[in-house]
Amino acid sequence: MQIVDRRLNPKSKSLGNRQRFLRRAKAEIKEAVREAVKSRKVADIGSGENVRISSKSLREPTFSLDSKSGARDFVLPGNDDFVVGDAIPKPPPGGGRGSKGSKDGSGEDDFVFSLTREEFLDIFFEDLRLPNLVKAKLKNVKSQELTRAGYSTDGPPSKLNHVRTMRNSLARRIALHRPGIKTLEALEAEIEAAEAETPRDEDRIAELHARHKRVLYLRKTVAYLDPLDLKFNRHERRPKPSTQAVMFCLMDVSASMTERLKDLAKRFFMLLNIFLQRHYKEVHVVFIRHTNVAAEVDEETFFSGRETGGTVISTALVEMQRVINERYPVSDWNIYAAQASDGHNFSDDMEECLDILQMNLLSQCQYFAYIEVGSSDEGPYPPSEVWEGYEELLGQHSNFAMRRASDPGDIYPVFRNLFSDEKAQA
């Protein structure tokens, strides 16, 4: 007999099967994920992973006998009081335990299982790609950064690593029995005391002197700090891809934006945020709200605060420009902007908006998305001022996009449209 411990074997042995399974059920899973996105709070998207799919594409049919045809005899245990000839009514069809009858009579249950966060998001973002995602900068990297790369035995004094150096020194001194200063002082005190004694013990004094000499010799030959001990921090220059993105959320908070419209806008912003987080190591979010004046605010105020006043969109664009100039140099940051509004603006402000966008912002942004929220009960929208104004930009700038949404369910399709592959290639 032989015992083998298999517990440390590679864990994910079933991974290959799992991947094949996910691939198989892809269509259903995608549908389920889409449903989940529609109904769930956007904030939960990254965490909720239980998915219910119908097992249609997961069927494993075999030739099996139909339990509802013909005659059969079988035996059951636990007869209480039946005698031969008793009739027992059959359970009503579909009322049996376990599987419920489905439309095609296959009786297969829905299939529930959990996706990992990674798998969930992968499917969520499948065939979506941010346009110009690979900045020119990513391809031919210019900036470099110093990263730690262990230790080396030589280097400039400024990079001396004291802890390592002293650790080596201490170890070497202990190993070579270098007497410490305390030993020396104790010995000297002993000599002094011995010499001060009245009947001088010459033998002892001589021996002490010999020891003193030896100690001095050892201290001299075994250096306190030897070049051998020195350790220096080592750094390497590594090309630094631009892996940071900043996302500007611009929103009209004037009175015409109701809570519901804000909620719509919020979902859009959060989806964009999740998406950026997947592609960039670091994502900053800047919230700019505006009425007839614009200000950078924190998230809380952005979504819940109320302001009254007219609507001048250009103020927000100016504010955005200011923030970019101050904190987010275009050379280091991928800039994305998402603007949400109900489409109202002072009509004489549109020209200024277009000016700012065309002159500056659009060339600095990777992508500028405008989403117009409206309520569905208003029927088909009449084109709003902003919509009409922005339509000019559509043909000229491939990194500008605009969409309308009137219902939480619309958000995801809008999002997909905005960042779908075709769009990116167009």
Added chain:
Amino acid sequence: MQTTGKSATAKPLFDGADWTFDLVNKAYDACAEVGLDELGLDIYPNVIEVITSEQMLDAYASIGLPHMYRHWSFGKQFVRDELHYRKGARALAYELVINSDPCINYIMEENSMTMHTLVLAHAAMGHNHFFKNNYLFQEWTRADAILDYLDFAKTYVARCEEKHGVNAVEQVLDAAHALMNQGISRFPGANKHVSLARERERALARHLYEEQSFNDLWRTVPTQQVNQGDDDEDVDKTSESGRQANLPEDNLLYFLEKTAPKLEDWERELLRIVRNLATYFYPQRQTKVMNEGCATWTHFYIMNRLYDKGLLTEGSMLEFLHSHSSVTMQPAWSDRRFSGMNPYALGFAVMRDIERMATDPTEEDKEWCPDVAGCGDAVGALKRVWAEFRDDSFILQYLSPKVIRDFRFFGIHDESQHPHVFVSNIHDERGYRRVRKSLSQQYCVSTSDPDLHVIDADLQGSRRLVIQHKVQNGVLLDRANCERTLYHLARLWGYRVKLIEVDNETGKTLKEHENLRMP
């Protein structure tokens, strides 16, 4: 138990739940002492593998075989089992044992030392003995070659995926799995002791040969038609020597592998792999009750003997009895927990009954089971039973009136068009024999699987394949499943497939299915 005379002098093997490798070793030796020396079991050498619960789920998912090739259905099984397990809806089995030489036993790390001892007695002794001695296993499986063959199958499938794409391989495997139960040559002599080791060499050699001798010209050579005798069976037998259709053929996978006109060589090999696995599992499907009965009886005997010898503490013994009685519990049909017959319960009960009849027979036993009643040698009788029977014959022979009474078995007659089912037999003088026969039929694999045959393959004309289902007692095939399976079948065959359901007695055609959409 017939064991008497407690000699509780020895020190218990272990105390408490924690286990170590050393303790497992000691427990194994103690079990082996009882199992081999006292019972005289004949086993393959054992390998005990310690695994985690996740690995157990893994093993579950791939139908108990650790080196299984990759397929999405195993992934599906895994996520399903995992969910049940996480929710606590289902506990994992304590053990898993593979019919191989050496016999591989899995034990789970989170189990207590008592459970490990139980598993060793159950699987390493009981199942192992059954695998090695039962005639079905001897005839159908090669324990020494299965692990190598699985290895080969796994790499072969992986190579095919590399070469032909995951999708293409998946399609063939899906179709083959659908026909797995029709991949066995059931009739005596049909199963020509395939050595799985030789299988592997054969596959590699064939592959090499064809790669070397490939000559595209052969495809253009006109083939000679040979008449098969039966006029309706014109079969193209010259395409490859030895490939000829001996119709009717009940092994659909075999037939397709040899005859399907459009399959590529590697696709045939995949069918062969699935077919070989189906054959490997065939004995296990036919001996569920006996196999578990044998293992449960063995562990019950061994654990009791260990306790008698003072090698188990009372605490361990109670833990064992608790788990033993849960495993061998048979809920009544009206119980919420009822989900069919529990093979552990039935197997164990009949084994215990044989033991009782051998040593302490009643008049009734002498009439019903004359060959064991009063023979005195319970262990010898059991070992003979384990070697020579399978579930249906075993029940037919050894289900005594006592067990029928204990289980309070009753027979049901069910006509599909009738709103009621009728109690046809109960546990009384008149009913014993019929209950026994009916229960035996329930375990007969050849009646629970539909009886399908290829009866016609028009290789010259439309190339339509015709399958016949011999309908017993008017029980037809499940329509939806049948059509989906036909789709798979048609994909392998490459042309249209028709399935006719014919009443076995009257010969009347009851129903016809045809695959409507071609793959």
